[in-house]
Amino acid sequence: MxxxxxxxxxxxxxxxxxxxxxxxxxxxxxxxxxxxxxxxxxxxxxxxxxxxxxxxxxxxxxxxxxxxxxxxxxxxxxxxxxxxxxxxxxxxxxxxxxxxxxxxxxxxxxxxxxxxxxxxxxxxxxxxxxxxxxxxxxxxxxxxxxxxxxxxxxxxxxxxxxxxxxxxxxxxxxxxxxxxxxxxxxxxxxxxxxxxxxxxxxxxxxxxxxxxxxxxxxxxxxGMKPISNISDATFCESVEAGHSSQSDSVAIANKLGITKPSVRMDSQAKYASIARGAGDLYLRLPVRKDYVEKIWDHAAGDLIVREAGGQVTDTEGKRLDFSHGRTLKENKGVIAAPKDVHQHVIEAVMSVLGSK
Incomplete structure (x- = not known):
């Protein structure tokens, strides 16, 4: 740089x-x-x-x-x-x-x-x-x-x-x-x-x-890898079911036509992996309504993905907001994807979560 x-x-x-x-x-x-x-x-x-x-x-x-x-x-x-x-x-x-x-x-x-x-x-x-x-x-x-x-x-x-x-x-x-x-x-x-x-x-x-x-x-x-067909995407999520709703991830993948199983990894290594094109999507879906993310779990990874050509938002499409203290209290969940397909992923996420 x-x-x-x-x-x-x-x-x-x-x-x-x-x-x-x-x-x-x-x-x-x-x-x-x-x-x-x-x-x-x-x-x-x-x-x-x-x-x-x-x-x-x-x-x-x-x-x-x-x-x-x-x-x-x-x-x-x-x-x-x-x-x-x-x-x-x-x-x-x-x-x-x-x-x-x-x-x-x-x-x-x-x-x-x-x-x-x-x-x-x-x-x-x-x-x-x-x-x-x-x-x-x-x-x-x-x-x-x-x-x-x-x-x-x-x-x-x-x-x-x-x-x-x-x-x-x-x-x-x-x-x-x-x-x-x-x-x-x-x-x-x-x-x-x-x-x-x-x-x-x-x-x-x-x-x-x-x-x-x-x-x-x-x-x-x-840089993030261009996706010509989102059904070919590799998405990663947390290993721990307590950190992200894995059943919702399956439903979202089905809506997007993704057939490959998710890659489950711990930590912000997920952000790093999609930023360099080894994976494509990162889904972190709320497991309960009162769950609040900590800023230290996302600050570095959020910037690295965005600077690698990706887009990072919460499940409603809002940018992660690090200005509210030690937590992301204004956000729910995380969706990271290449810019050209991010909106498509958000629509699938909102469809699945909105139907619950």
Whole structure:
């Protein structure tokens, strides 16, 4: 992407997400691998806290006046010395291999107490004024635990409008042309050709680059795949039935003439996958009337898809509105599709949901 007024924000966001994503990978291999029986959620907890601490530390160093909306708060760490020490050890050992890049992020966090205070900097209420970053340190909890898809997510909103978005997807293939299947990245390994950073700046397009361990790798421009016949589309949705109505998705697919089964994936890796043309549609349909989406679950992915040539709205065709605090309280559900077929998809969605 060419230089823009947000070039520094993009650069720091990419480095911060890359460093945090490497921490989450180390957590998986050291604490989560081989089991889903995690009643105490400890691998997720330490990964969430560690990644959030690293990202906020980098943002505070570079943009000290910006507000931050993040999912976690340090209360549990303050009360649990064992988990606190585990997170601290991970944070201390999570450094980029490139000294210059590490210096740009502000280097190591000074102390355990500093780490706790940094985590709690994510307490902004959000809103429609000023510069606000939205962080989801591990989006896709169950995907993370089973070695499937998850994402480290960071978006910058200015006056309620998303300007910069970055996703770290360690288990997606680097090859943008690899077709989307449910078993993509099913085994979390450090094999060559896995791990991607996706990014976008408003008005400047979207890009992907291999996830590295030091300075940033070269980027490739990405774009959504044109659909000549919507019945041939591949659509993705959440793995968890509690996150999206899978029965409604089937009915919508039938209306559109889509015969291929959906690809079920966790996290904003779905946004990234359709943005680069590996898939075509992303449907997230309300499971109950009072369900409200969180801004950190959508800010980065929304921008990346739109900058890749797609359109993202709720189920009524309204743009996602990030100006109402920490939630998308003015929206219900998410529909992401190439611009030329988006209205067709919305009509099918409204027909199915309106008949209920």
């Amino acid at each position: 060419a230089s823009t007024e947000y070039s520094k924000e993009l650069h720091i966001a990419l480095l911060a997400v890359q460093r945090a994503t490497l921490l989450t990978k180390s957590v998986f291999h050291s604490h989560a691998k081989g089991t889903l029986d995690k009643a105490d959620a400890s691998p997720v907890t330490i990964g969430d806290f560690g990644a959030q601490a690293l990202i906020i530390s980098a943002l505070q160093h570079n943009f000290p006046d910006d507000e931050i909306v993040a999912e976690e708060e340090a209360k549990d760490l303050r009360e649990n010395s064992k988990v606190r020490q585990t997170v601290w050890d991970l944070v201390q050992n999570s450094k980029l291999s490139d000294d210059a890049a590490e210096k740009e992020l502000g280097g190591a966090i000074a102390s355990v107490d500093s780490m706790l205070d940094i985590i709690d900097k994510g307490d902004s209420k959000g809103g429609s004024k000023g510069r606000i970053w939205a962080i989801d340190p591990i989006d896709g909890t169950k995907g993370f635990l089973r070695g499937g898809q998850y994402a480290v997510c960071l978006g910058l909103m200015v006056d309620g409008d998303v300007k910069v978005g970055v996703l770290g997807c360690p288990n997606l293939p680097v090859d943008d042309s690899q077709p989307l299947t449910e078993d993509i990245g099913a085994d979390a390994t450090d094999a060559e050709g896995k791990g991607v950073l996706f990014s976008a700046v408003q008005g400047k397009g979207a890009a992907s680059r291999p996830l590295g361990k030091g300075s940033l790798a070269n980027e490739s421009t990405i």
